[in-house]
Amino acid sequence: MSASDDIWILGISMTKFGKHADRDVVDLGAEAITAALADAGITMNDVGVFAAGNLMGSAGIAQQLQKQIGQTGIPAYNVSNACATGATALRTAIMAVKAGETDIGLACGVEKLAGAGLLGAGGQEKSVGHEWTPSGRYGAVGPIDGRIGTEAMPGVFAQIGMEYLHDHQYGGTAFELFARISEKNHSHSTLNPLAAYSKAMPLEQIMNDIMIAYPNTRPMCSANCDGASAAVVVSGEKLRTLSLEQQRRAVKVSASILTSDPFEQACQVLPNINTLTRNAAEQAYEQAGVGPDDLDLVELHDCFATAELVHYDNLMLCEEGGAVDFFESGAPWRDGRMPVNVSGGLQSKGHPVSATGIANIWEVCQHVRGEGGPRQIEGAKVGLAHVIGLGSACGVHILEKSGLAA
Amino acid sequence: MSTATTIPFVDYLVLEPEPHLIAHECTGCGARYFDRRNACAGCFATEFRDVDVASDGIVRSFTIVTFAAPGVEVPFVAALVDCDGTSVRGNIVNCPPDPEHVTLGMAVRLTTVAVGADDNGVQAVNYGFEPR
Numbered sequence: 005m006s007a008s009d010d011i012w013i014l015g016i017s018m019t020k021f022g023k024h025a026d027r028d029v030v031d032l033g034a035e036a037i038t039a040a041l042a043d044a045g046i047t048m049n050d051v052g053v054f055a056a057g058n059l060m061g062s063a064g065i066a067q068q069l070q071k072q073i074g075q076t077g078i079p080a081y082n083v084s085n086a087c088a089t090g091a092t093a094l095r096t097a098i099m100a101v102k103a104g105e106t107d108i109g110l111a112c113g114v115e116k117l118a119g120a121g122l123l124g125a126g127g128q129e130k131s132v133g134h135e136w137t138p139s140g141r142y143g144a145v146g147p148i149d150g151r152i153g154t155e156a157m158p159g160v161f162a163q164i165g166m167e168y169l170h171d172h173q174y175g176g177t178a179f180e181l182f183a184r185i186s187e188k189n190h191s192h193s194t195l196n197p198l199a200a201y202s203k204a205m206p207l208e209q210i211m212n213d214i215m216i217a218y219p220n221t222r223p224m225c226s227a228n229c230d231g232a233s234a235a236v237v238v239s240g241e242k243l244r245t246l247s248l249e250q251q252r253r254a255v256k257v258s259a260s261i262l263t264s265d266p267f268e269q270a271c272q273v274l275p276n277i278n279t280l281t282r283n284a285a286e287q288a289y290e291q292a293g294v295g296p297d298d299l300d301l302v303e304l305h306d307c308f309a310t311a312e313l314v315h316y317d318n319l320m321l322c323e324e325g326g327a328v329d330f331f332e333s334g335a336p337w338r339d340g341r342m343p344v345n346v347s348g349g350l351q352s353k354g355h356p357v358s359a360t361g362i363a364n365i366w367e368v369c370q371h372v373r374g375e376g377g378p379r380q381i382e383g384a385k386v387g388l389a390h391v392i393g394l395g396s397a398c399g400v401h402i403l404e405k406s407g408l409a410a
Numbered sequence: 411m412s413t414a415t416t417i418p419f420v421d422y423l424v425l426e427p428e429p430h431l432i433a434h435e436c437t438g439c440g441a442r443y444f445d446r447r448n449a450c451a452g453c454f455a456t457e458f459r460d461v462d463v464a465s466d467g468i469v470r471s472f473t474i475v476t477f478a479a480p481g482v483e484v485p486f487v488a489a490l491v492d493c494d495g496t497s498v499r500g501n502i503v504n505c506p507p508d509p510e511h512v513t514l515g516m517a518v519r520l521t522t523v524a525v526g527a528d529d530n531g532v533q534a535v536n537y538g539f540e541p542r
């Protein structure tokens with residue numbers, strides 16, 4: 005084996021997202037892996053490296069999975085990178101293949117979140133009968149969540165969207181604008197049988213639902229749910245030794261990028277999810293040799309309706325500062341110029357955090373393989389998948405239709 | 411035993427003589443932080459000096475939180491306030507928590523908020539921002 009710049013997805017899968025009350029994380033991860041291996045036409049014997057991620061369960065998900073699906077003695081990496089965990093597992097497998105350590109890698113992300121409360125919120129109230137005692141890095145005498153801003157994700161991402169509107173002097177009604185973005189994604193979800201929620205929602209229903217953190221109502225927030233996804237990656241050299249059918253269905257990973265946020269003033273006050281996404285997109289376009297105009301579809305990290313807007317700009321799908329106009333033009337609807345989140349996005353498909361970073365790549369692969377079924381974007385050849393883990397980590401992958409065995 | 415009757419809710423809030431915030435400013439690049447530092451994330455320098463932060467600011471972003479973790483009182487307005495170039499996190503107080511009264515670009519000033527007394531009768535005092 006030699007170092008390879010030529011990386012392909014040989015097989016990929018996601019489970020249905022939703023409530024899986026009778027199954028644990030290992031069941032879900034094993035289902036995704038088994039399906040990805042079958043999709044790739046290989047077994048665990050062919051896999052040379054394995055990376056897996058899970059945030060909310062017990063430690064060592066990779067080995068827990070190996071014990072159910074196949075213990076072959078290969079290196080196993082447990083990765084954790086917030087909502088970018090799945091993409092990070094995939095990057096880990098890709099790096100090992102790129103480095104020439106092996107020619108086939110496997111990655112899996114799995115989460116059980118159905119019924120989980122607010123992510124990120126910290127309410128570790130001190131026991132009563134107390135003396136105010138400064139602690140932690142702010143010398144705080146009590147929990148700051150709710151007293152100095154919000155720690156919970158809906159409010160953090162609400163502020164990120166509102167900041168964009170402030171910085172670009174938006175004159176319209178913020179609430180309705182963001183609700184219409186959510187309306188688009190819920191509409192898209194009706195064609196996705198694997199989505200946790202696949203019901204269209206009229207604008208009024210979205211706006212009249214329970215307010216979580218203005219301007220995000222409940223349907224404008226990603227749904228906590230259970231799910232898993234897995235992918236098999238292969239070097240180009242190895243792929244060319246496999247069957248014509250495997251070569252034809254393989255999806256080229258034209259770019260695989262992971263960034264963290266570079267320091268800017270105030271980025272530790274309100275998280276800056278913009279700069280690291282723009283950096284990842286720039287590097288991805290450069291690596292893939294494609295530009296935003298070449299994309300046939302985009303799956304971006306709409307963990308909240310307020311987040312989707314800023315990423316139109318960050319991923320350079322529009323002119324700088326032009327995210328509102330881009331949305332108003334109808335471009336990101338599935339019949340628009342640049343379909344965004346035709347899966348229904350995290351707001352309807354659901355967001356089992358560790359699974360999300362591979363599931364969005366699965367969606368793009370369906371389309372560039374021409375296997376998208378009723379929601380196929382006709383003639384799709386190139387797509388981009390984006391994920392953000394707050395803290396922050398950003399993964400961007402550009403996927404291209406195989407030109408092999410054509 | 412302390413004889414203080416008040417204690418700031420966080421150590422970057424100074425109560426006397428006038429309540430104001432301080433930031434730890436990197437002597438290398440001027441980056442401002444509110445937490446205890448090991449080094450500067452921008453230029454890696456390790457020297458900081460405490461500087462006063464302007465108490466008047468404008469609301470760069472906000473959210474009205476109506477659903478929160480147990481123990482967190484709702485509704486409240488969480489905001490990002492630009493205090494003459496320094497971004498500060500804080501709640502908007504002394505203002506109805508609705509989008510008719512809280513707006514982007516709104517002018518606000520620092521104020522204090524009583525949090526309560528501990529068993530020794532020491533009052534914890536937090537900060538917030540109110541319309542000006």
Ligand SMILES: [Zn+2]
Pocket residue numbers: 436437438439440441450451452453454455
């Ligand atoms: Zn510095």
